[in-house]
Every structure is written in structure tokens, then in C-alpha cells.
Amino acid sequence: HGADVARPSGPAPDTRMPRVLAPYSNIVEALTPTMTGLPGVIVTIDGRDGVGKTTLGRYLAWHFNVTLIETDLFLIPAADYLIHLDDQINRIIERRVTTPLPVIVEGVSMLQLMKRIHRVPDFSIYITNPRQCGSPAMARRLSAYEAAFVPAAKASVVVEIDHHGA
Secondary structure: OOOOOOOOOOOOOOOOOOOOOHHHHHHHHHHHHHHHHOOOOEEEEEEOOOOOHHHHHHHHHHHHOOEEEEHHHHEEEOOOOEEEOHHHHHHHHHHHHOOOOOEEEEOOOHHHHHHHOOOOOOEEEEEEOOOOOOOHHHHHHHHHHHHHHOHHHHOOEEEEOOOOOO
């Protein structure tokens, strides 16, 4: 005669995972060989303001269990240009890649920032969004950056994310 097994009372817990956006799954698939194959990897996420860089960065940091640097937190807006606190961003990157752990760096004008701190990303993501909600002042600044650095053409992967139902 077997012992009685205690069963929890009440409704069964909901074990369904939230739906992952298709573009996110595609990026994870493209990025996985880089993240698992190399120590000290630098991944950048670039795109205009309001396209979903931070949201994607947080998802990828969670998925791969790595550090995310949100460069907006190190940004000082000036009248006609952007000032990043480059030394602080570079110090965090240096700490991660010498551990050696991957790091994801996201924000506007990533190629320009990487050039200033003498870094080259191992993998770069460029995001577009048809419902971008950025500011006109920032759009002018980013048009000059895009003309000079052509980030979409240099990206490892370009992805469109539609915030409202992708």
C-alpha cells in the first residue's frame, strides 16, 4: 500500500511563457553563435531614439545572462550634439570583456561611440521601427550620424520591430 501523495489545492499554476516577438527570436538565433563561441564579446544595438533598442537590449541581456549598458544613462544632451561620458562607458566594457564575459551596449550613434573609445563590436544590431516616436531635434542629429557612419549597412543584422503588435 503506497503512501498518500500531497497535492497542492487550488488552480494549477500557469506555466505558459509569454509570447516572444518574432524579431527577437530571429536576433537570438543570429546572435547565439557569437555569444557562445567567444569570450569578451561586444554586441551593439543601434537605431534612432524610440525604436526599441533598450527593450531589445534588456531582453537579450536576460536571455544570455549578460550585462547591458544603456548608454542613454551616460548621455548629456547639448544644443546641437550629443555628449556621452565615454570614459565611464569604456570602463564598464573593459571590466566585462576582460572577465571575460559578453556585454551588450545599446543606444543612439553606437558606431560613433565605439570609434571614439577605440572599440569594434563583434556583432551589431540596427533597429528600425515604423512607429518610431523620437524627437525632431534628435532626428536631425541622427541624420548626420547615419550619413557619416551608415550603421544599417554595417550591421550584422537589421531588424524592424513594430512596438504595437509585432
